[in-house]
Amino acid sequence: MEEISLYHRPTGGWGVRNHVLVLPLVASASSMARAVARGTEATWVEHDYEPLHDDLPRNHERIARTLVGFATNPNVAAVLLIADTGEPGMLLEPIRAAGQRADLVIVAEAGGLRGAMEQGRDRLAPLLSHAAGCCREPAPISALMLGTECGGSDALSGITANPALGVASDHLVDAGGTVILAETTELIGAEHLLARRAASPAVAEEIYRIIHRYEAVVKAHGEDIRGANPTPGNIEGGLTTIEEKSLGAAKKGGSRTVGEVVEFAVRPSTHGLVIMDTPGNDIEQMVGMVAAGCQVAVFTTGRGTPTGSAIAPVIKVATNSHTAGRMRDNIDLNAGLILEGTETLQSMGRRIYEAILAVAQGELTKAERLGHREFAISRYPFGILDEAATVR
Amino acid sequence: MGEAVPLVSTAPGRRRPSGAVGVRHHFLVIPSVICAAQAALTIAEGMPDAVAIEHQHGCSQLGGDAHLTELVLTGLGTHPNVAGTLVVSLGCETVQGLLLHRSIVECGQRAEFVGIQQSGGTGAAIAAGREALGRLRGAAAADPEARVGWDDLRIGIEAAWLGMPAAQARVFAEVTDQLLQAGATVIQAVREGSSEQPAGVSALGNPNREGIPLAYGTPPAGRGYFLMAAPESRIAQKTGLAAAGAHVILSPFASGLPAGCPVAPVVHVGVGPYARPFAGDVDVMLDDTPLPELVGAVLRALGKACGEETALEGMGAFEMAIHRIAPTM
């Protein structure tokens, strides 16, 4: 069995990167995270989550799960949490309990902004030293969990890049790894196809449930799902209906059995192909997959989108040579070669798979070179349905 | 309560083509979607007068949210503190970057547009963006200096003081009174669904005792005292007040962390006991000092913010968010 070089973590996971992450636990701490991390080797993210008095418990739980998962992703060697008060700072405990090296700055207790900045730098230093001492070891390919995503889709997404990614997904699943297929809204119209490949009737039922749930929530808001999907850019690119988009999107997951359906940012309990319920929003989806443990992602794009992730390498695959050329600053691989006849679906899929392994072992993606660190908090979307259910 | 505190600004403002006076001379770089945010940040990096806005909205917004995002981004882009605006678009998003650029131009603001996909990737977009900023800077140099008086200003006030005990709330009520008497327009954020209303504002000189209702993020049509509907989120309140044209924002600080706003300086008034550790970060700390002196200190801090960079602006510590109505799809 082929082995690759990864970082082994006390949490038991394997990392493809060795980041020290400065993570704000609430929106107001984002600027402090930036101030502490900037100019050091640490990376950071920013977001807009404000715990509010009328916050749904399920929202709080979803976000806490996301932050804890992100902080304990095996690509993270150590994490410095920034909180405004002690309450959000309580997340330190589950993060440490998972075996992650972590520390915390509570700004209100650190003597205001300036005091907190100093304390942050002081607490960051030992985390950076710790990371410097980590090194790669031989690891099985089955340690890899791949996030799959598509954004800026066009009519070719389902013909070139997504099926090629599907071939790569199959390779990884066959090697014992895990592949996550997500973006529930962009699977609307493809659920029967996926349910056909479910490992059990229970899994098939879950597939229908999560997809119908998203349709219901959009309807409950009095909106037409077609209002947001396909987007104007999708339409300009040739996608006509949401079914066309979804059937193309579903191809990213390849052809293997769907072993499990998980909620947003929940770590799969099984290897193989897994479906995760996430919004179609590119950034939230990536965050959900990374929070669940994905160390690397492949992101197909028709029109070209530059986004990445602060802690996980995102490999960009263009659907067509036009975009691959235009956006060459941002694109890693060109599946448009399939149309030109220089690659087949199989050979392109193999190239993607090999890129996944190379990137996992240290090769930087374009998004990493450009410093992309997009991060967005995903809020619990189904409150409106829960309310309706309790009224009945 | 004695004479109104005269506005003492250490620097003149700038008069914009629209006729409004601004107390900052920022060049705003607005990504129309989150996927364009990194490019916007890089364009603004290293350019001290350029400010990039970060928000978390993407292409999966439902109708109401997409409209709100456009409203707020237009408000920020056309703010009198902003000398020129660069819209950075990805290309495939719901809030079309070109439409945003156009609505900003239609309001009389000087604006430029860069599309990442149209330019051919991040590198080309960043180069084009920096060139565009240079053009905006050149054009804005012609904005003449102007004396700033209270009657030129809209002061935004966050909602946090509305639920406070009288001893603390009265400072803000009195500040509001004095501002209105001096001719300033005051926009008071009021939390939606909340029964808390500004109390103790005698509104002398303001024919509308109760305050005119104002929709979120919408510039008021005239002068006076306005009550702007806002969510509980303090970030969203700042953003809404700025989008409504507040030149300076007054933040009663009793929770979270001191935070600025990319478009308008924020003056923090610390309310104990929570704010005590932040004594070095706030502009005024409420304590046992007699009311008139506290009120004077707040007014002086507002005036000072018009002419000088606040400590927070110096630290680059600002935040913003566009309040989201529906879940993202």
Place this chain on the structure above:
Amino acid sequence: MVIAVAPLQPGTEIEVRRGAAAACVVVETLIPFGHKMAVAEIAAGDPVIKYGEIIGVATTAIRPGQHVHVHNVRSDRAGAGDG
């Protein structure tokens, strides 16, 4: 249906092969890159097929050579506004 991998100008003749049979279709309107063109008659109300699956319903009759897109195809998923 076919997908244009280069923009197709009106008047261009396209040879469409299905198995051993071949047919000639004349492009009626400009088909942009990545967009779909009908190569057989599609009646109003007929399902529109891609990837071997239904991607929508024709809202009007579509002739070979015509652009197949949002102006003559609608989603089969009920929206809040539709019945």
